[in-house]
Amino acid sequence: MTTALTTGPLTTPDHAQAIEGLAPVLTARNVSIEYEVDPPVKAVKEVSLTLHRGEILGLAGESGCGKTTLAYGINQLLKPPALRTGGEIVFHDQDGTDIDVATLEGDALRAFRWDKISMVFQGAMNSLNPVIDIKAQLFDVFTTHRPSMTKTEKLERSRELLQLVGVDPNRLNSFAHELSGGMRQRVMIAMALALNPQVMIMDEPTTALDVVVQRGILREIMRLREQFSFAVVFITHDLPLLLEISDRIAVMRHGEIVELNTSANIFTRPQHEYTRKLLASFPSLTGDRGSFVRSGESTEGSAL
Ligand SMILES: Nc1ncnc2c1ncn2[C@@H]1O[C@H](COP(=O)(O)OP(=O)(O)O)[C@@H](O)[C@H]1O
Numbered sequence: 001m002t003t004a005l006t007t008g009p010l011t012t013p014d015h016a017q018a019i020e021g022l023a024p025v026l027t028a029r030n031v032s033i034e035y036e037v038d039p040p041v042k043a044v045k046e047v048s049l050t051l052h053r054g055e056i057l058g059l060a061g062e063s064g065c066g067k068t069t070l071a072y073g074i075n076q077l078l079k080p081p082a083l084r085t086g087g088e089i090v091f092h093d094q095d096g097t098d099i100d101v102a103t104l105e106g107d108a109l110r111a112f113r114w115d116k117i118s119m120v121f122q123g124a125m126n127s128l129n130p131v132i133d134i135k136a137q138l139f140d141v142f143t144t145h146r147p148s149m150t151k152t153e154k155l156e157r158s159r160e161l162l163q164l165v166g167v168d169p170n171r172l173n174s175f176a177h178e179l180s181g182g183m184r185q186r187v188m189i190a191m192a193l194a195l196n197p198q199v200m201i202m203d204e205p206t207t208a209l210d211v212v213v214q215r216g217i218l219r220e221i222m223r224l225r226e227q228f229s230f231a232v233v234f235i236t237h238d239l240p241l242l243l244e245i246s247d248r249i250a251v252m253r254h255g256e257i258v259e260l261n262t263s264a265n266i267f268t269r270p271q272h273e274y275t276r277k278l279l280a281s282f283p284s285l286t287g288d289r290g291s292f293v294r295s296g297e298s299t300e301g302s303a304l
């Protein structure tokens with residue numbers, strides 16, 4: 001059932017075994033994306049990867065390597081001059097239907113984006129609407145996507161969502177400028193959770209936050225994942241962070257995924273030269289290798 005990766009990124013037999021039998025929720029095959037500028041930028045080159053149900057897949061790589069472009073491609077969000085020049089992206093819906101993301105447009109695409117896959121954009125916490133309160137912004141999602149919901153239901157669900165992400169529900173009447181950066185980011189995550197998506201793409205969701213706030217939010221994301229079993233594509237250039245929270249990590253460089261493996265394998269047995277270099281560039285990782293501990297998790301282990 002699982003599509004094993006036979007070409008593309010480096011991987012190991014251990015990895016193949018770890019993912020065997022897991023149901024895929026999203027498959028990207030040989031995806032290429034270009035910015036049609038002069039000269040053209042090949043931002044994503046023949047990328048293949050499978051995201052499994054309930055899995056946290058980390059996407060690591062230096063700034064400019066194509067992480068955001070790939071995320072936009074997965075979500076069918078690319079706008080000119082960006083163009084998908086090859087490959088396919090298939091969403092494997094809970095109900096058994098396979099959806100070819102490239103065929104989606106108009107209402108079907110809008111529904112897909114919040115319902116099936118939601119995204120927390122890079123810099124999202126600064127993109128809340130400054131002139132309407134948090135409640136109105138959450139209500140907007142429901143009005144568009146769940147037109148049959150009553151006002152009372154919307155209010156209940158909005159309060160519940162804020163509670164889920166650790167924000168006092170009384171904050172519903174607040175405006176963005178009245179909230180701290182961490183709270184704004186939590187609100188964005190609440191919005192992404194609003195319709196119970198099967199996949200959440202988070203593009204550098206904690207990069208602008210201080211370490212303590214960042215940890216709190218990550219713990220929340222991991223707890224929510226346990227509770228609702230959505231899969232996460234977690235994008236960041238912060239490899240140490242990914243090692244802690246991800247089931248698997250894809251290492252991206254110059255538009256290609258050069259290595260894809262479990263976090264433990266990436267850490268203890270990196271296969272690609274670039275992965276080794278990337279690991280070595282974080283002093284906190286180069287000490288005692290035995291100290292690799294996945295924090296924030298119980299002993300029952302992860303999806304893998
Ligand atoms: N609108 C654009 N026009 C031309 N090139 C772009 C555009 N947006 C991004 N790029 C280029 O595409 C590459 C990948 O960018 P991006 O996906 O944002 O990387 P990352 O998210 O990993 O930092 C970079 O070389 C970047 O300069």
Ligand SMILES: [Mg+2]
Binds near residue numbers: 069203
């Ligand atoms: Mg980016």
